[in-house]
Amino acid sequence: MKEYVLKVSRSGPFRWSKYQIKAEETTTIVELLEEVESTVDPTLTYRHSCHHGSCGTCACIINGKEALACRTTVGALGTEEITVEPLRSFPREGDLVAHLGSMIRSMPAAGSYVREDECNRREGAVFQRFEDCIECGCCMSACPVGGDFIGPAPLAMMNRELQKGSKLQEDIRSKALSRSGAPSCRDHFACSRACPSYVYPGRHIQELKKLER
Ligand code: FES
Known part of the structure; x- marks a missing residue:
């Protein structure tokens, strides 16, 4: 000790x-x-x-x-x-308690948290696994952009939803590519370094940036 x-x-x-x-x-x-x-x-x-x-x-x-x-x-x-x-970029509710409501509200409403496991699907079994994001807010706190930027966690989730062919493609796409979405990212990649769950939100944002408006 x-x-x-x-x-x-x-x-x-x-x-x-x-x-x-x-x-x-x-x-x-x-x-x-x-x-x-x-x-x-x-x-x-x-x-x-x-x-x-x-x-x-x-x-x-x-x-x-x-x-x-x-x-x-x-x-x-x-x-x-x-x-x-406490985490930065969020209102503080208590000593170490940050209020993550703004992050949760920016996530796609119809976001599905499970997906088919690609490896097991190849073998014919139907397994599901959880998405990797644990919505902890670390990436949002680490991101230096601020202002009305939607932030890394919701943008990473939007990209996953687009990859999965969400029924709300158009809505998600227009939010992700809006002025407060992926175009506001300044490529610091602080989000990817801070993520404890290996989501690499910065990579998702780069993929969104490549989409045509
Ligand atoms: S207590 Fe659940 S992630 Fe730390």
Whole structure:
């Protein structure tokens, strides 16, 4: 066990709280937050659900980078002081809680979350698997464009819907290629670097840019 300083951004009013805490190298940041909440400061607000990188709810900024708190260990960070902040680009609802409503509302309404597994389809079996995006908001937070840009996660989902031949092709296409859609992307690819789920939203946006209006 080693001693760490967990420095957490707090809201209402903004301040930093520092907690001395002992942890193993394999301890995750969400486990540190749970420890603080249950033993030191029950007012700390943060979000998590699955604890294994599937639900996306624990996304925040850890040591300055977007990450899933449940998949980030103190050992992997390699620092004795660990800072945790809420995602950028979203309204803040609590200490580490960002309101992702704007991202969810920009996603195609008829988005289907499952698709046929191409490999198994070739072998004649009908398997389905989930889309890779876990809607954590990391890519939206990392994107430096801002303004009324729709953002990487909804645009990646729009591209997937177009690839799947969605019934709403025309509607999705016109949103994706509108002024606030793919043409506003400035090719930073921060979204692809931040995505913990290997969606590579930047690649999807590049594919949208190649579509004719
Ligand atoms: S708690 Fe579900 S992704 Fe971290």
